[in-house]
Amino acid sequence: MEQRLIHLFLLSGFLSVILCGSCEYILITEYKTWHEAQDYCRQNHIDLATVQTDEEWSKLDKLRDGVQFYIWIGLYDDVDAWRWSYQDQSVAFLHWDFDQPNNLYGNQYCVYLWSNGYWWDEACHFKFPFFCQSRGQPVLVTDPPLSWNNAQNYCREKYTDLFTIKNIDVNRQLTSMIKNYPCAWIGLFRDSWKWSDNQTSANSSLRWALGQPDNLYGQDSCAALDYGGQIADESCSTLHYYLCQTTQVKHQILRLEMKAGDNVNDQAITASVLYKLQQKLQEQGIAADVKLSWRLQPNGTVFQKLLNGTVLEKLPNESTAMNKQL
Numbered sequence: 001m002e003q004r005l006i007h008l009f010l011l012s013g014f015l016s017v018i019l020c021g022s023c024e025y026i027l028i029t030e031y032k033t034w035h036e037a038q039d040y041c042r043q044n045h046i047d048l049a050t051v052q053t054d055e056e057w058s059k060l061d062k063l064r065d066g067v068q069f070y071i072w073i074g075l076y077d078d079v080d081a082w083r084w085s086y087q088d089q090s091v092a093f094l095h096w097d098f099d100q101p102n103n104l105y106g107n108q109y110c111v112y113l114w115s116n117g118y119w120w121d122e123a124c125h126f127k128f129p130f131f132c133q134s135r136g137q138p139v140l141v142t143d144p145p146l147s148w149n150n151a152q153n154y155c156r157e158k159y160t161d162l163f164t165i166k167n168i169d170v171n172r173q174l175t176s177m178i179k180n181y182p183c184a185w186i187g188l189f190r191d192s193w194k195w196s197d198n199q200t201s202a203n204s205s206l207r208w209a210l211g212q213p214d215n216l217y218g219q220d221s222c223a224a225l226d227y228g229g230q231i232a233d234e235s236c237s238t239l240h241y242y243l244c245q246t247t248q249v250k251h252q253i254l255r256l257e258m259k260a261g262d263n264v265n266d267q268a269i270t271a272s273v274l275y276k277l278q279q280k281l282q283e284q285g286i287a288a289d290v291k292l293s294w295r296l297q298p299n300g301t302v303f304q305k306l307l308n309g310t311v312l313e314k315l316p317n318e319s320t321a322m323n324k325q326l
């Protein structure tokens with residue numbers, strides 16, 4: 001039997017395992033403005049709290065239970081997010097009246113053209129005449145007057161969309177068409193409440209406190225939880241406690257023993273072992289939630305020798321068990 005004598009060592013190394021769980025929240029009991037709180041959360045955690053599901057609201061409710069203060073969350077009113085209804089186009093030309101847009105009472109997300117030729121933001125539920133767009137030309141619909149959303153549906157069904165005003169000449173043309181009416185909706189609207197992580201628009205199921213949002217002081221474009229856990233719009237410069245979004249992380253150190261040659265501390269080999277371990281986890285479908293890394297020994301290596309050993313390596317086609325001496 002052909003045999004070859006090789007040296008193997010019993011080696012010990014430490015593996016750092018980080019398990020990332022679901023999103024959690026942390027209540028910070030110090031007073032900050034909304035933007036200061038956002039900076040803190042982004043530097044030390046993930047962001048201010050984004051809350052969407054019932055489960056997430058329950059987590060938040062437990063955290064704020066018994067806290068008799070307003071608490072910032074990651075919700076804010078994007079005051080400059082004006083868009084045109086047609087093809088969701090961005091805005092290049094604006095023609096606001098004096099002191100507009102002012103988001104009076106905190107619910108003015110739609111825009112009408114006043115008969116003086118200037119624009120006003122207004123609550124979308126008011127019923128006004130409106131301008132549809134038909135092959136680029138304005139069509140004034142006066143009967144029946146509709147809310148902005150119903151006017152949008154009407155224009156999209158019968159024509160192209162609500163009308164987009166791109167320049168002052170077109171604005172003059174539309175103004176001349178409404179001289180017998182006080183005003184008419186145009187296609188401009190605002191994509192208002194959003195979450196701080198910039199990935200999620202706030203949906204209509206937000207649990208606003210009664211009468212909120214009201215933009216009471218004219219600059220209420222940040223959201224806080226009130227004493228009852230309902231949402232209120234507040235001036236962003238007010239000082240409140242705040243809730244950060246964080247991630248539940250479990251960190252474990254595992255000791256790994258293996259038999260290998262004395263070159264196992266070679267960087268390419270330790271990287272290869274780590275890769276194989278991650279592959280194994282991937283096969284079991286959990287790799288996305290686990291981060292592995294080696295923890296270096298005091299001497300800067302990954303593995304330390306526990307015992308020296310010598311093994312008779314079996315060459316191919318031998319069926320006998322490997323002899324080893326440790």
Ligand SMILES: [Ca+2]
Pocket residue numbers: 100101102103104108120121122
């Ligand atoms: Ca207004």
Ligand SMILES: [Ca+2]
Pocket residue numbers: 212213214215216220232233234
């Ligand atoms: Ca308010």
